[in-house]
Amino acid sequence: MAQESADLASDYQFWLQKLSAWEQASSKETQKDTCLHLSGFQEFLRQMYEILKEMDSDAILERFPTIGQLLAKACWNPLILAYDESQKIVIWCLCCLVNKEPRTSAESGLNSWIRGLLSHVLSAFRFDMKEVCLFTKSLGYESIDYYPSLLKNMVLSLVSELRESHLNGLNTQSRMAPERMMSLSQVCVPLVTLPDMEPLVEALLTYHGHEPQEVLAPEFFEAVNEAFLLEKIVLPTSSVVSLWFRHLPSLEKATLHLFEKLFSSKIICLRRMECCIRESFLPQAACQPAIFRIVDEMFRFVLLETDGAPEVLAALQVFTSCLVEALKKEKKQLTFALRTYFPYGAPCLAAALSQHPEAIPQGHRLQPLLHISQLLREAVEDCTRGCPRNPFESWFLFVHFGGWVDLAVAELLLREEAEPPAGLLWLLVFYYSPQDGSQQREQSMVELKVLINRLLMLLRSGSLSATDLQEAAESPSGDPRPPVCGQLVRRLLLSLLLWTPEGHAIVWEAVTHMAHTDAVIHEIIGFLDQTLYRSQHLCVEASRKLARDLLKELQAQV
Template sequence: MAQDSEDLVSDYQFWLQKLSVWEQASSKETQQDTCLYLSRFQEFLRRMYEILKEMDSDAILERFPTVGQLLAKTCWNPLILAHDESQKILIWCLCCLMNKVPRTPGESELNSWIRGLLSYVLSAFRFDMKEVGLFTKSLGFEPIDYYPSLLKNMVLSLVSELRESHLNGLNTQSRKKIILSTSSVVSLWFRHFPSLEKATLHLFEKLFSSKRNCLRGMECCIKESLLPQAACHPAIFRIVDEMFRSVLLETDGAPEVLAALQVFTLCLAEALEKENKQLKFALKTYFPYGAPSLTAALSQHPEAIPQGHRLQPLLHISQLLREAIEDSTHGSQRGPFESWFLFVHFGGWVDLAMEQLLRKEAEPPAGLLWLLVFYYSPQDGSQQRERSMVALKELLNRLLMLLGSGPLSAVDLQEAAESPSPPICAQLVRCLLLSLLLWTPEGHASAREAITRMVHTDAAAHEIVGFLDQTLFRSDHLCDEASRKLARELLQELQAQV
């Protein structure tokens, strides 16, 4: 450490002089010089922090008597502060100078001065008061109340955490979390979008890092993240939604990502209901690429529709989706994908469509067949989709005939599921079979044997576990108590195997 300290002293005067030059001139050449040296200066700040965090404030001022001057000049340089990494390291260094328990008026005065610098770094750099007023008003704050509470929470938490070795690499059991009020966190995300992106990525890590996260667990993680509350404002929702879109594309529509997006949408709807009786913003501001009529239809609560009145809204949604896709610009993939991406936010409609198709007293409506084929195979063209609809109808008719011809045989069900021609999406076939086994009384007796035959790979097992978990998550409006009990038992048995 002594050698590091000596090396730092040799660079110290160079950077203090550089900062003075940058401070005195705002010419294009000065700006270019600042940008040229920025990465080296960040490295210097990081090395300084590594030294400062090992010293108490008295020793710091004795060793580096002008360190406050250097950090202040850094705070007032907009080109340095414009870089998130610089802001972060600068805050660390400033917190090292603070006395946790000031003993003299001089130490109290130093703490007050440092808080002023932190206030500038954390708040004043990004916005002037007029701009602050625009977004604090939408959150129900007055600007005069926003800065003091935000700063007080952040500074006290940062100082406490830094002093408890949170940032020095020690793994202590006593290190405390930074705790901010919900309003302060949301306000920070409005002011600094990179912190919002980091919070969303952290949520994704929690949701997708484990083998299988149940939907109730996902719901708990999502609510604890505060992101649904923040996403009530369209500006934040759009950022989080774009990140979901990217993960969906990168994972080729992985079921766990779809499930997380749908749970997040449910949590957002709940937060909106708690926050206001009616939307402050039009639905178009949340989903700008979807047709307003389609967005309005999808945003209804499907579970609130009485059992005998569910077919009509489903057919209406199917028609609107089909029109949106067929009317999209020739050769453009934006229309179909955007329509699908909007649709998958509201997965409850897919469950209702499956339920309606399994009603034995009705001919399968073409609109519901189209809806399911589109949901599970959005990449198909119109001709392939039509062929899949024909095959799905044939499969459905075979399954319904088996239902009406006495006790169900697991072997017969398997043979029926393997015979669609042309082949249709395997995931759609499995979901149709599982729905029949769980949601119809006739299917309960052969459910265990049929599912055992379907679990031939780890991927299939995880998919079935996901379906059972989803059934229980949405069971209030999907199935009766007998179906829920069977789903719970099967889920426990399968989870013990995978």
């Protein structure tokens, strides 16, 4: 490492001296020497850029105090700027020197000086393969008339030209040539984070020509997407939607970037998830069905790869909720929209699932839930049409909207005085274990029915203890339960503890009995977080203060 630093310092001084010598003489010998060393200078610039891009502007000036002098000499050397590769690398290096948040007049002055150099370099680019300084000539300036505001004026001129080209439509003679669009987008790649370039970036993203192929460079889309994800630029929703709609790799990278933020913590927090999802712009962009299908397929893949991990399931449900909210803001008819977004699901099932829980009074939720259960059961188990069904497809549609169904079913099962409705039992078992066959599902329903009857009997007896709950939760057969069935049992016990006054008195002791492993503690934390997040929408009678206190206590243990 020390040897590399020494070599770089030696090279730096060598090229600074070379540039000074080339600047002072314009003889044929100097020109020959420049051409002879140009490839070596380009390689040096590449190495410098790899170092500069990892540092902030203050650190750069501290380590390389004369870097501005070196780059300025390169900018004003016509033989260096004659090569597109040199122009590109010089611009990259200059962009690294720009202080994104100048705090002093000196830093602001340095930014202005750097932008002046960028304006000069930009004027040397060739468009449409002609030896014409497009930017300066179009504004009426000679090539020597450079000043710091030139970049801004050039951007405004190009934006106007793009808008006129867009309005001309099929008038091919008045439209900007595809080759020039491609060249212009390539020029913008190293400059997308400059504030003065924002209007041009937006104009390029929202420009829609009539060519059969994309007219903008993929490197441009990648650079804009990277800057947007790292919050180095701010774009309006229309520009972001256009970016992801026109460049699939950018959409996929944005979705993966969101997944990394959502699943970086081992503890599920739905409010944090909601905040991250809203800030990602993906729900707004997913109002375009084509974008939604890509994001939804990526959620599907992660669900399959993680075997239905709770955090992935929760993220999908929060994302769907944000999407529905975005659709309503766009005043799209939700029932019609759902047929577009979920073409493989029965329209009646999607419509039934998408009912907002707030629109269903607490005392009238039984019939809608039984209706959903019937529709799902027919889709999963009806073999009269002579073709095998894929339970996952129906379950995948179900879980998009199933967060409120999960809590509402648990509450109803513990409120019903009569025999627990089989439809609710089936719905709860299917939600947690869609891969089970009919026979295994029926067995789980029998166990849950026995548990619910025991719990209701304990509540009617007037006395409830943690020991009673533990005994009631034991398997009727005495055999160990499957993991999913055990999870369902804990859900019902926690629901009873939170939603009944009798449960409040023994909640701490009962949870201590249940939370015997780290996995179960994390499971209970997730349940409590979901209860707090969704209880306000369901208007359930769960004690929010008790749930918050319990959640805080358990989180302190992990």
